[in-house]
Structures are given as structure tokens and as C-alpha cells.
Amino acid sequence: MRRIKINNAEPGMVLGKTIYGYNYEVLLNRGVVLTNAYIKLLKNRGFIRIYIDDEETEDIVLEDPISDKIRIMSTKDIFRTYKVTQSSIANIEADTAESIIKCINTPKVKQSFQESPAFKQLCNDINYFLDEIMNQDILSGLNSIKSFDNYTYEHSVDTAVIALIIAKRLRLDKEKLVQIAIGEFLHDIGKIFVDEKIINKPGKLTADEFKLIKLHTIYGYELLKDIHTIGVASAHIPYQHHERQDGTGYPRGLKGTNKLDSKGVTYTEHEKMILIAEIAALADVYDACSSDRPYRPGLPPDVVFELIRAGAGSQFNKELVDCFLGVVPKYPLGFEVKIKNGTYKDFTGVVASLNLCQLSKPKVRLLHDDKKNKISPIEIDLSSQGVTIEMECVS
Ligand SMILES: [Fe+2]
Numbered sequence: 001m002r003r004i005k006i007n008n009a010e011p012g013m014v015l016g017k018t019i020y021g022y023n024y025e026v027l028l029n030r031g032v033v034l035t036n037a038y039i040k041l042l043k044n045r046g047f048i049r050i051y052i053d054d055e056e057t058e059d060i061v062l063e064d065p066i067s068d069k070i071r072i073m074s075t076k077d078i079f080r081t082y083k084v085t086q087s088s089i090a091n092i093e094a095d096t097a098e099s100i101i102k103c104i105n106t107p108k109v110k111q112s113f114q115e116s117p118a119f120k121q122l123c124n125d126i127n128y129f130l131d132e133i134m135n136q137d138i139l140s141g142l143n144s145i146k147s148f149d150n151y152t153y154e155h156s157v158d159t160a161v162i163a164l165i166i167a168k169r170l171r172l173d174k175e176k177l178v179q180i181a182i183g184e185f186l187h188d189i190g191k192i193f194v195d196e197k198i199i200n201k202p203g204k205l206t207a208d209e210f211k212l213i214k215l216h217t218i219y220g221y222e223l224l225k226d227i228h229t230i231g232v233a234s235a236h237i238p239y240q241h242h243e244r245q246d247g248t249g250y251p252r253g254l255k256g257t258n259k260l261d262s263k264g265v266t267y268t269e270h271e272k273m274i275l276i277a278e279i280a281a282l283a284d285v286y287d288a289c290s291s292d293r294p295y296r297p298g299l300p301p302d303v304v305f306e307l308i309r310a311g312a313g314s315q316f317n318k319e320l321v322d323c324f325l326g327v328v329p330k331y332p333l334g335f336e337v338k339i340k341n342g343t344y345k346d347f348t349g350v351v352a353s354l355n356l357c358q359l360s361k362p363k364v365r366l367l368h369d370d371k372k373n374k375i376s377p378i379e380i381d382l383s384s385q386g387v388t389i390e391m392e393c394v395s
């Protein structure tokens, strides 16, 4: 299986992963043979990439860290939790940050959130979610193909997946994993208290608009901080997920220790980030940069990988980044790559298998030459001695 741009899809290709519609109804099943009409339908629905199965890549198995069933269930419950909270503030007029915070802390808003079947179900989903994640040691590197309408909810699920795989590598205990799961599911819930027009604005934000967006961290914290099923530590994920190690983040300009072993730091210490929020900060940027948005395609995984590496120490906890780079492949399985030097310069192919000891040096299967002509596959192992091939992901 491999991932291709919808613009490169051709009739006769076989779909490698099921594609879902706005309400997670099946649009096209895995195994369907693409026709011009299907390709047009997918383009019209805003899909930029799809997975296909073909002879050259049939041995490449791309597994999502969580099943479609659990992914869809959690996404829907996050969506429903957002909606129920949104409707509890529908007729309330509050236009300053203070009045919005006051409104969030009214029994009406708190109760409709806490007692909603959607939120209870979401808490319940965590067990299924953790069960599936526990079998995963590395990230596939391929984030989900998100639909434009449900981006926020799908992003929340993906950040939970990323954060939990890191947490698992760090051997954090079950209590922390549960805190991470619920905190990530709801890390951006504060956005429902910010004007939708600003949240969905495709272009650059003005300074005033950005000021308002920043408040989503405080609103999220205010909503979750005294919900006993969540716990105050989880509420610090919405609160701190935009903070940075060097103190230039928001809303409070907290700093980090750049160490994993910061046992002394708790959420009551007011100048430092807590580890679960540092994990959330990293997962948030990784997923947001990799995802396609209506106004820009996602960055290629090797570029995001380098971006995270470059942010180590200033933006992200340095020791955490070291751990992260050990669980995420720079060139994900099934991804299209282009050779940059040597005999095969400008040949393209796919990542055919990962080398778990050296995640950045996979086996690559070249399928097209430098003139884009199909060739009989050539396999190169980047981890072999003497191989000095450089490559980049095709965006
Ligand atoms: Fe956020």
C-alpha cells in the first residue's frame, strides 16, 4: 500500500483504505477500483491524498495505531461533547475574557458538560483507546487523512495517539496515560468560546485576533479544572499546550526544564510546564504541521521531523524530543520519496520497510526514473554500509 496525491490517482487503481464522509458513513470501501467519477467525488469532497494498493507495493502494510472503529467512536464523542457545551452557552452574551470565564464557571455550563452522555461516553472510550495503543511501539508517521469539517475533533484524536505513544515509550504509569488521553481529547475545547470566524480564518491573523485565539487555553482550563472525572492535572493540558521551554509561549509564559526527570514539577508550581503538557505541546505541533488544511497542504514528514528537532530546547523539552525522534520515522512507511544524489538522482519510489534500529534509514523501493518513466523496482537499503543516499519526501 502507498499514499498518493489525489491528483495522481488514475482510474483502475485500487483503494487501500476506506474513506469516510462527513458523518463517518462509508464513502468508498477499501478494495474499490477507482473510476473517474469516484476520483471526481473525492476531489469535490476536499480530499488531497488517498491510499492505494498496487502490485509494486502490495507487501507494504500500513497500520493505523488505532482501529477505524475506535477512531470514529472517539471523534464522534469529542464532537458531541463540543456541541453540548456550545449549546449551553448559546444564549449567553459575554464579550470580555472575564465575563466568558465567569460564564464557563456557572453551574449551568459545568453541569451540562459534566453530565452529558457524550462526555461520559468519551471518558469511557479511553479504556478502548489505551488498549489499542498499548500494542504500538512506534508512530506510523502517517497522520490520519482529515476531513475539513471535522478537523478539530480528528486533530484531537491524532494528538492523543501521538502523545500516548510517546508516553508509553517513557513508561509513564496508567494514571498519567489516562490524564493524557482526556486532556488531549479536549485540549482545544476552549476554542468554542472564541468567535468561530476567527477560529476558521484561513489567512494570517491580526494581532488582536491572535490575542483572542490565545484565550482558548485559559477557557479550556476553566471548563475542565474542577470536573472530578478529569482531574486538575489533565486540565493543565489545555492550559499549557502552547507554552514553550524558553518561556515565549502562552498564556502564562511558563518555562520548561528541558529534562524528562522533572519529578519536582507539579501543576501547582506556577512557573514550570508539567511533563504531560510538554508531551501535548509536541504532539500538537507535529500533527498540525503534518495535516492538510483547506488553505495549505500538510508539510512532508521529513520537514516536520526537522522542525521538531530544530525546536528542541527552545520550543520543546530537549530530552522529550530525543525520545520522540526515536518513535517517529523521518520517512514513513508507504510514503513517496525522491532521491537527491548519486546514480539514482531524481528517481522516485516508496519507503518499503523501516529499520527499527535506525528509523531514519529505511529500505526504499524505486519505481520511477528521473524522467518519471516506470522502471522495474530497485530496492536500496539506506542502512547498508557505504550507502550515502540522501532523499526527501514528496509532498
Ligand atoms: Fe490549541
Ligand SMILES: [Fe+2]
Binding pocket: 155, 187, 188, 284
Ligand atoms: Fe491543537
